[in-house]
Amino acid sequence: MSERLKRILIIVGFIASVFGIAAGLYYAFFKPPSPEPTVLPGEEGSETGLPSSGIAGERPATETTTGELPPASAIAAGGRTVTTAITQSDVANVELSGNGSSVNFYNPNDGKFYTVDANGNIVLLSSESFPGAENVEWNKDANKAVIEFPDGTNIVYDFNLERQVTLPSHWEDFFFSPVSDELEAKSNAVDPNNRWLVTANADGSNVDAFQALGENGDKVTVSWSPNDQIIAFSDTASSLSGGLDRKMILPIGLNGENYRGLTVEGLGFLPNWAPDGKRLLYSVAGDYSSNKPLLWAVDATPATMGENRHSLGLNTWADKCTFTSASVAYCAVPRNLPDNAGLQRALFANYPDSVYKVDILLSKVTLVAVPEEDVSMSSLQIGDDGATLYFVSGNDGTLQMMRLK
Structure with a gap:
């Protein structure tokens, strides 16, 4: 064995002996004793060394959940609310009558007009039948109506006198004056040079282009x-x-007035006047709202047009709202509308709605009710007493009601 190898073995042996002596001293003087096993009161060790389960004491009672929603409220209180069908078949062209308590509608199944009185009774407005009516525009008292047919025939029917007159077939987009029995229409002649906005008496006389x-x-x-x-x-x-x-958007006056315009943030402008004509609800869809319809309020007299314009934060169309005063409206608001819904409204017509109360002056929006069954709501009408909301169901077209008071 060489001298070099001997030196290496001596050094390795010395190091190993040092570690051995250190370990012996640690175990002899410094290692703590092993802890005694802890046994909780009332428990004994089992044969396997694991504690037994012991005797179970009384456990506090817990509520059993069935997964059912709480019952819907009979009167709207901000949550699920009962809705009641008034008719058994579909209806169209719903309008609050002049007495402020009954509701008129057209029944496309028999071509007749009916009214629902304050007691919920359905009564014929006239024995006359108007099968195939395409659109109906009521006057302010809902006792006269322009009835349009697919073949271009237009008539005004007086339900009090049970008399009708015929209007020109090239007139369309009728609108009755809110203060008289005059009506407005677009005279859509073949020649663009002869196309005008016109007004006329309800009997078709006194035409003014x-x-x-x-x-x-x-x-x-x-x-x-x-x-x-x-x-x-x-x-x-x-x-x-x-x-x-x-x-x-440019307002048009009856006598050619040059009113100042209304700036809007989107496409598809849809207006809805407050009853006093001082303010306007309108909806548009644009980049500002991810192309969803967005409801706005604005002052809208010729002198104040465009002032106090503000978004109400509701993604709905203005014609899904109805006013109960000059500053308060109730609106059906679709739930979870996707982006771009405002550009293709027909594709999202059946999205279920919730009902919101809108205070224009305070810019306050309040959830009033969520219909008991998911339903799209249109043609909203509220009686003068504010107690009942009428609407047309998007599910089956029936006339339904919801209690607000």
């Missing part, structure tokens, strides 16, 4: 203000800076 339409008839929305100052809105102005869908 007051605003040329030309090729822009589809850009004009007929909407007669309750204060008798504005009669329509025109979407014919150039786009404004600040966004591709930011534009100016």
